[in-house]
Amino acid sequence: MRILLLSHYWAPEVGAPQKRWQWLAQGLVERGHDLAVLTPAPHYPAGRVLDDDPRLAAGAIHRDASGAMVHRTAFHPYDSGLGGRGVDQAVAAASALRAGLERFYGPHRPDVVVGSVPGLPTLPAALAVGRALRRPVVAELRDAWPDILTSASSWADGATAPRVRRMAVSALTTLLPPAVTTLERSADAVVTTTESFAQVLRRRGARRVVTVRNAALSQDWHLPQVPLARHDGALHVLYLGTVGRAQGLVSAVRAAALAARAGTRVTLRIVGDGAQVEQVRAEALRLGAPVELWPPVAAHEVAEHYAWADSVLVSLEDWSAMGLTVPSKLYEVLGTGRHVSGAVAGEAASIIRHSLGGDVVAPQDPAALAALWGELAADRGRLTTAGAHDWLDAHVREETLVGRYECLLKEVAGA
Secondary structure: OEEEEEEOOOOOOOOHHHHHHHHHHHHHHHOOOEEEEEEEOOOOOOOOOOOOOHHHOOOOEEEOOOOOEEEEEOOOOOOOOHHHHHHHHHHHHHHHHHHHHHHOOHHHOOOEEEEEEOOOOHHHHHHHHHHHHOOOEEEEEOOOOOHHHHHHHHHOOHHHOOHHHHHHHHHHHHHHHHHHHHHHHHOOEEEEOOHHHHHHHHHOOOOOEEEOOOOOOOOOOOOOOOOOOOOOOOEEEEEEOOOOHHHOHHHHHHHHHHHHHOOOOEEEEEEOOOOOHHHHHHHHHHHOOOEEEEOOOOHHHHHHHHHHOOEEEEEOOOOHHHHHOOOHHHHHHHHHOOEEEEEOOHHHHHHHHHHOOEEEEOOOOHHHHHHHHHHHHHOHHHHOOOOHHHHHHHHOOHHHHHHHHHHHHHHHHHO
């Protein structure tokens, strides 16, 4: 089977979408399928080229470590603003559309086209390529689109944003959701990463909706057991990942400050970068919170931070769409065997509870999170988790997930 994938994110960039498609790509290629990828030159998250290797430049074609044939397209440089990222995604999608039409007619025509979202403009580009090549299209939605657009006012900082930006956001949240839903219904099949969002899409009339979760990548962590006491007497809480708008980590900083004021010895270590890192830093300084801020670390350094941790924080904003979202990092944390402090709702909260992987409080409730950390510090026996690996083995094995994706693609291509 010949598969053509359009994606805005790809290795050697580092992130959840990139990790997801590396194991999916490798699994599909190992099963004998020919995977071609249209993706921009690596530039996430900085907005500028990350590597000057000519094989990664716009226009280049090369086979990468996953076995996929990667066609690099153009992108638009940006800074940390949302507007620049939106323009970048549109430019990259237009470039992918052009390359798809130029390179995949005739003998190179795929059996099926996949469009991976975000970026959002990738979806109409994939549909256009599929229709032009007369091939079915699968839409992969890694987030709850368009539901997440209902929270767009928070992206623009609400009432503090300039009036023009507020008007633009208002138009965005009014006009885009029905358009996105129409595009989703136009796809021959839809892949989601959570079953709760799959159910929403089925009710809206999307066809062939299949859930393919993110995987807990196979790792030999060799982490030491959480000690009965720390030499500094503190509860070590780790957050490792994107420090973005959707994670709501200012609330976690406030929780650490509240816990400290209540007499709990706690250290919150935040490792990562993103749009909200300076806001998080400023709040930690304002409150004098026991927070350490670390820059992103290389993959081989991740285990050191998990070894330091007693509990690992998984946090999301309290936007309604976040209840349909499961952070891919949650599966990795469960794989470490470390206790999870979940400030989440919906399906993510359900996974933590059913896997017996940790404790859950309502998202964006600093007092509740501070109270949880106080309880864990007083009774470190609660940091021992049981059953998480069994849950992962039953629900997110890479081989099973690749097989599910393969079955859907075969079904759609055959139809």
